[in-house]
Amino acid sequence: MGTMAQQIDKKKQDTLDARLVRKPISTSSPSAAANEESPLPTGAEAVAATPKMSTRKLNVFYDDKQALINVDLDIRKNKVTALIGPSGCGKSTFLRCLNRMNDTIEGCRVTGKVTLDGQDIYEKSLDVVELRAEIGMVFQKPNPFPKSIYENVAYGPRIHGLAKNRAELDEIVMTSLERAGLLKEVQDRLQEPGTSLSGGQQQRLCIARAIAVSPEVILMDEPCSSLDPIATARIEELMDELRRKYTIVIVTHAMQQAARVSQYTAFFHLGEVVEVGDTATIFTSPKDERTQGYITGRFG
Amino acid sequence: MTDAAAKTKIMVISARSLRRARVEKRFYIYCISAVFIAIAFLVFLLSSIALNGYTSIVQTHLRLDIVYDEAVFEHNGSRSEDFLMRSDYNALIRKSLMTKFPNVEGRKDLRRLFALVSEKARFKLRSAVEENPDLIGSTGSIWVPVSGDVDMLMKGYMRRDVPEDARRLDNQQISWIDLLTSENLIEKKFNTAFFTNADSRSPEIAGIWGAVVGSFYTMIVTLLFAFPIGLMTGIYLQEFATKNRWARLVEININNLAAVPSIVFGLLGLAAFLNFGGLPRSAPLVGGMTLALMTLPTIIIATRASLLSIPPSIREAARGVGASETQVMLHHVLPPAIPGILTGTIIGMARALGETAPLLMIGMVAFIADVPQSITDPSTALPVQIFLWADSPERSFVERTAAATLVLLVFLITMNGLAIYLRKRFERRW
Numbered sequence: 001m002g003t004m005a006q007q008i009d010k011k012k013q014d015t016l017d018a019r020l021v022r023k024p025i026s027t028s029s030p031s032a033a034a035n036e037e038s039p040l041p042t043g044a045e046a047v048a049a050t051p052k053m054s055t056r057k058l059n060v061f062y063d064d065k066q067a068l069i070n071v072d073l074d075i076r077k078n079k080v081t082a083l084i085g086p087s088g089c090g091k092s093t094f095l096r097c098l099n100r101m102n103d104t105i106e107g108c109r110v111t112g113k114v115t116l117d118g119q120d121i122y123e124k125s126l127d128v129v130e131l132r133a134e135i136g137m138v139f140q141k142p143n144p145f146p147k148s149i150y151e152n153v154a155y156g157p158r159i160h161g162l163a164k165n166r167a168e169l170d171e172i173v174m175t176s177l178e179r180a181g182l183l184k185e186v187q188d189r190l191q192e193p194g195t196s197l198s199g200g201q202q203q204r205l206c207i208a209r210a211i212a213v214s215p216e217v218i219l220m221d222e223p224c225s226s227l228d229p230i231a232t233a234r235i236e237e238l239m240d241e242l243r244r245k246y247t248i249v250i251v252t253h254a255m256q257q258a259a260r261v262s263q264y265t266a267f268f269h270l271g272e273v274v275e276v277g278d279t280a281t282i283f284t285s286p287k288d289e290r291t292q293g294y295i296t297g298r299f300g
Numbered sequence: 301m302t303d304a305a306a307k308t309k310i311m312v313i314s315a316r317s318l319r320r321a322r323v324e325k326r327f328y329i330y331c332i333s334a335v336f337i338a339i340a341f342l343v344f345l346l347s348s349i350a351l352n353g354y355t356s357i358v359q360t361h362l363r364l365d366i367v368y369d370e371a372v373f374e375h376n377g378s379r380s381e382d383f384l385m386r387s388d389y390n391a392l393i394r395k396s397l398m399t400k401f402p403n404v405e406g407r408k409d410l411r412r413l414f415a416l417v418s419e420k421a422r423f424k425l426r427s428a429v430e431e432n433p434d435l436i437g438s439t440g441s442i443w444v445p446v447s448g449d450v451d452m453l454m455k456g457y458m459r460r461d462v463p464e465d466a467r468r469l470d471n472q473q474i475s476w477i478d479l480l481t482s483e484n485l486i487e488k489k490f491n492t493a494f495f496t497n498a499d500s501r502s503p504e505i506a507g508i509w510g511a512v513v514g515s516f517y518t519m520i521v522t523l524l525f526a527f528p529i530g531l532m533t534g535i536y537l538q539e540f541a542t543k544n545r546w547a548r549l550v551e552i553n554i555n556n557l558a559a560v561p562s563i564v565f566g567l568l569g570l571a572a573f574l575n576f577g578g579l580p581r582s583a584p585l586v587g588g589m590t591l592a593l594m595t596l597p598t599i600i601i602a603t604r605a606s607l608l609s610i611p612p613s614i615r616e617a618a619r620g621v622g623a624s625e626t627q628v629m630l631h632h633v634l635p636p637a638i639p640g641i642l643t644g645t646i647i648g649m650a651r652a653l654g655e656t657a658p659l660l661m662i663g664m665v666a667f668i669a670d671v672p673q674s675i676t677d678p679s680t681a682l683p684v685q686i687f688l689w690a691d692s693p694e695r696s697f698v699e700r701t702a703a704a705t706l707v708l709l710v711f712l713i714t715m716n717g718l719a720i721y722l723r724k725r726f727e728r729r730w
Contacts, residue, residue: 098609101619132622139620142611145632155631156621206617213621 004205019244034141051248052077052217057110060093060102067093069110075217080239080248082279085268086294091251094268095219098099098249099135100128116217135211140222142202144194144209145215149186152194152205153291155178156213172212179245180208181238207238218242220250224257229281255295259283267291316515337716348708353702359491359504360454361418361443362480364396368435384430390424401476404507412473418445418601420505429513443489443559448696450477451600454488460713468695485594494703498671503696507691508704512678514584514664515653515711522590526595527645533596534603534641539629558597564593566661566696573729574662582678590662602644607636616688648717650712658701682708 040142051074060068066280068090073173075081077099082092093102102108118210121131133156144152155174156162163169173190182204193204203223210218220239224232239248239261252258258265259279266276267288275282275291286292319568373379373387380386397413398404404413421444428442429435445451452458454477456659464470470478480486498510537554541547569590573579579586612632660663665684672679680688686708689701 101616104615104619104625111562129622129624131498132352137620139613141613141617143617145614145617147635155618155623157433157629159621159623159631209617209621 003030011171011198013181029066033097038169046180050077053114053116053249055094055097055115056113056125058094058097058110058114060090060097060111061109062105063107064214067271068097071271071273073273073276075247075249076264077247078097078245079242079264080243080250080262081264081266082254082262083249083251083266083268084255084258084294085274087253089268090271091266091268092221095221095249095251098217098219099132099137101137103128109182114166119134133213135217135219136213136215138203138206138220141226142199142206144202144205146193148191149177149194150190153208153212156209170267174271176208176212179211179242181234181241182208191236198231200234203231203235204238207235211242215246217247217249220248220299222251222253225253251289256282267296304501328540345388346530346709349702349705353571353701353704353706355455355457356494356699356703357394357491358488359493360446360451361487361489362446362450362608363441363443363485363487364393364417365399365439365441366396367399368392368394368429368437370437373436384426384433387426387427387429392425393417393421400480409472410476411635412470413476414646415447415475416450416476416615418502418504420500420502423505444489445504446486447657450486450693451504452695453477454481454486455699457699458499494700499667499668499680500669500689501667502690503694503700506697508685508707510668511682511685511704513585513671513682514613514668515681517584517675517679518587518591518659518664519649519653521585522595523645523649525589526648529592530596530599530643530645531603534600535607535629535634535714537600537632538604538607540625554597554600558601561657562594562655562659563657564632565590566658568593569658580676580678581710582666582675582680584664584672584679584681585675586662586680587659587664587679588675589659591655593659594655595645595648595652598648599641599645600651602648603637606640606644607633610637610642639722643719643723646715646722650715650719653715654708654712655689656681656682659684660687682711717723 008040053075055073056069058068058071058073059168061065071090071094083094085091097110097114098121102110112124116131116134120126125277150173153176154169157169157172159261163172174183177186180285182201185190185201186205194202197205203226207218207223219297224235227235236257239250241246250262257260262279264276265279267274267282267286267290270288275286275288283295284293292298354516369392372389372391373383375383375386394410394414396408397417401413404410424444425442425622429540446454448460453474454467458467458469460467460474477486493505496509497507500506506631527674537547537551541550569586571588573586574581579589614632614636618632619625622629659681664680666677666678666680666686667688670677670678683703686704689697689704698720
């Protein structure tokens, strides 16, 4: 039995290595871009750079249980930051702090500082509705509204008053579907219910819905976990294109995915950020033993 | 494992599985018998009501040849303003019967003869004359309802073989009836009066229309009060209220209210609306408000359950694109929850429609012979009408009680059917 697991581990590691090796060949690939920049400093030392978002001493409690412990993390502009770690390590909680989705959870308490372009998003005067127009979100399970494809995308711009008239709204919907790589597949059936699409299409519809309000940051909570490999590949390609315009934070369980799509990776463990750095470094020469253990599949 | 051991194991298992199969079979039989017993009760109940009530569809009528004598319509040689109202139509009927049976003499015998015709038959003549004033001075024949006793005889509920003094019609009256029947002057006709009249002391012309209208007004009031208040309360409790000790207390109390006996709501209505509020007695307005109190918990619970059944992922999706909590509720949670809320409301209303006890407390049990014109007119309601008729001594009211029950059941089944249709039609799969 033991030998089998080792074999699987080795195979995993091999594919991982292969990916990492293959990546730098193309100049537009994320890893190549990451290599051109200095690695993200860990922890509090990251202040020097000007991140899109950053958290300082972020603590989250669910009633008495502490889910995040003093998390200091910077999210770089126009980069994909992957959050990895075993189940229950707090990465989803962290993601949901970035657009205050935790506000609606009973018994959830957040302390510390989260900033977007230097502004504290937990300030009392800040309108959470405006914040979420700046920070979009894509969820684990595709969750289109039970409305038409058009209405799914048009809803956000409509409630925020982003379109003056029908023509502008049409324009926003088309552009968003185009950017989400869905337009070709759905342009003849915009009035059909969004729930009639396949899983992968639904998830891209959700991405279109998120980018329709022109956010600065898109948070993705395991966006591919309920999709097949082909749909997953499409979403991953999409992320690479989207990061030119948006800053992306993605939570993922698939380490290959983190390696493929992200430039920066943060490893969470038991509510703490164990290690953060550029993806290539994290995956090839992690400093921390726990990171090493996790990415080689020894636990988690 | 040795062969012997394996064999023992198989034997143990198969013995056990035989026993298990027997137990499961027995359990299945219990379930099936329960279903059959329930169905048998239902069939018995419905068929006994239907058998008692179906004869109400027709009503026995007698054809009278009436001489519309001008003298009857004139007082002191001239017709007064309201002569149509004041004229003695009974005299016309009596005269017609006396012409038909010239041999009958003496006050006592004549009274027994006149008793064959409904004492309210004069209204039939009056409306005939109102419709066609030219009748005055001419002769014509008209079908009038017979008395309740004759109706019962014709429908076979009164048996001829019982001793004369134990019957409500004596031998001579029956012989008159037989004579009229042989001349084809007695016939059963469709009972329009039952569906268009209000209540009456005379069963042969008593109808349910007054009660139907009263119930309709009552339900309108109930809906207008209970639905908006129940919906808003449900939405607040489910979507906006912070789940603290106070909210839990409110929730428990609402659940308890749904189980409070309805007569208690009647007492509350009596105390609050009649004694304190000074609203009119016996009116659909008060009945509706009282029933609204009773229906409120049902609607609140249905609203909360429907809202709760909307998957949280939809709320998250809406919040994710920046919808405020109210927008999340109004745009994404409430619309798919509406069919469920309506279903609950209709079921609550159906229960209110069949409710009697609270209405008794606020005086809707009064005898009302007029069809109510507004929600403040004295009125009765369908279930109360059934209660009143069931309480009446005349045999004719028995079939009317059953017929009114059938009408009420039709309304209830229609409402529940509508609820089921709504649920099926708008059911959404996530």
